[in-house]
Amino acid sequence: MKQLLKNVSHMDITLIAGEKGLSNMVSWVHMIETEEASTFLEGGEIAFSTGIGLSGSLSILNLVEHIWKNHAAGVVLNIGPFLDNVPQEVIDFGNLHDFPVFLVPWKIHIAEIMRIFSYMITKSEQANLEIAAAFKNAIFFPKQEELFVVPLSQHGFHINWNYYACVIRIIDSAGDNISQHQLEHLSLDLLNHLQHHKYKKFACFYNENLLIAITGNYSEEMMNAFTDDIHEYLSRYLPETQQFFISTGKSTKSIRCLYKSYRQALSIQNFMEKKKDGSDMLAYSSMGIYKLLMGVEDNDILEEYYEKTIQPLIEYDRKNNSDLANVLWVYLQNDGSVKETADELFVHRNTVNYKLNRIGEILDMNLSSLNIRLQLMIAFMLQDMM
Numbered sequence: 001m002k003q004l005l006k007n008v009s010h011m012d013i014t015l016i017a018g019e020k021g022l023s024n025m026v027s028w029v030h031m032i033e034t035e036e037a038s039t040f041l042e043g044g045e046i047a048f049s050t051g052i053g054l055s056g057s058l059s060i061l062n063l064v065e066h067i068w069k070n071h072a073a074g075v076v077l078n079i080g081p082f083l084d085n086v087p088q089e090v091i092d093f094g095n096l097h098d099f100p101v102f103l104v105p106w107k108i109h110i111a112e113i114m115r116i117f118s119y120m121i122t123k124s125e126q127a128n129l130e131i132a133a134a135f136k137n138a139i140f141f142p143k144q145e146e147l148f149v150v151p152l153s154q155h156g157f158h159i160n161w162n163y164y165a166c167v168i169r170i171i172d173s174a175g176d177n178i179s180q181h182q183l184e185h186l187s188l189d190l191l192n193h194l195q196h197h198k199y200k201k202f203a204c205f206y207n208e209n210l211l212i213a214i215t216g217n218y219s220e221e222m223m224n225a226f227t228d229d230i231h232e233y234l235s236r237y238l239p240e241t242q243q244f245f246i247s248t249g250k251s252t253k254s255i256r257c258l259y260k261s262y263r264q265a266l267s268i269q270n271f272m273e274k275k276k277d278g279s280d281m282l283a284y285s286s287m288g289i290y291k292l293l294m295g296v297e298d299n300d301i302l303e304e305y306y307e308k309t310i311q312p313l314i315e316y317d318r319k320n321n322s323d324l325a326n327v328l329w330v331y332l333q334n335d336g337s338v339k340e341t342a343d344e345l346f347v348h349r350n351t352v353n354y355k356l357n358r359i360g361e362i363l364d365m366n367l368s369s370l371n372i373r374l375q376l377m378i379a380f381m382l383q384d385m386m
Helices: 002-006 019-023 060-069 088-096 110-140 149-154 180-196 220-237 255-275 290-294 299-307 311-320 324-333 338-345 349-363 370-385
Strands: 014-017 028-031 045-049 074-079 101-105 163-171 202-207 210-216 243-248 281-283
Touching: 002 019, 002 110, 014 019, 014 088, 028 110, 045 060, 045 110, 060 074, 060 088, 074 110, 088 101, 110 149, 110 202, 110 210, 110 255, 163 220, 163 255, 180 202, 180 210, 180 220, 210 220, 210 255, 220 243, 220 281, 243 255, 255 281, 255 290, 255 370, 290 370, 299 370, 311 324, 311 349, 324 338, 324 349, 324 370, 338 349
Parallel strands: 028 045, 045 074, 074 101, 243 281
Antiparallel strands: 014 101, 163 210, 163 243, 202 210
16 A cells, blocks of 8 residues: 555645554555445455445444445545545544545545556556466476566566475365365465565465465575465464465575476475375475485386385285284384384284284395385385375
């Protein structure tokens, strides 16, 4: 709202209440003269009123209250033949709720203010669409630099900045992705929320069933704060029946490598889904040895490694309804200690020894070897990613 006001500062528009709400995001403009008309607001609009609809049953305070309840960003009151003054109670209401209230004298044509606001909002939305399209091209068509280098440069995103890709997946109680319609609205709301928190040089958009946020020229600390804000917002915004997962790729050396950060974020999404350990936010920088596995771009290598290590055991368990893979995993997690493995599984040591021997036979491996155990540990990590 503060940016919009700069473009009409010459038009005798005066703020009389709600100064703390000047950072509100504005989605559009709307003429509101009656209580019924206020229900058409969808949120974020600046409402304009001449007072022509006021009556004995509808005071200016009532009208402002209805406009506020329908989530407008602020209200502009046109002082003239239908509204000669604004009572103190309206000013008090605006200050109490950080709801901006403006006055414009009758000699000023509010239609011109509305035209300027509409133009600026449309221009801003067009810029956001162009930025989102350019970042999508950088992610999905990295070799076609003409599709993203120039457009992003024109919008202030320098080519040789570092960039982070953040991917957000939201599912419902049945484990299904939320609708495209909700994703579209959520991406706009999240964009407005982050701009409200004064983040610069970022984009937020959706693609297929994912929300994507891209940041430019952020330090690791700034990126952590950025994703923390996303987490905090989604925790409040989404209903309890929906769950979200936030993953962040590695910082890139330039815009040309953004696709790598995006792919890493997708791999981390898959990792969180497979692990099911309660994590709903994870970054590449905290992935430990998994970072090495994510760095292998040839999936055939990873699949071959998995096939020649624990896949035979996984298939054996599936065919025989056994739990040998889980016993092996617990054994590896306990640094090869039979006693600690038995304690964790609540079984006798002899049972663990019997199953370990059977595992060794199936895999044709010596589980007492530290080198073999390391190979198997890596195979389980691959399973988390596949």
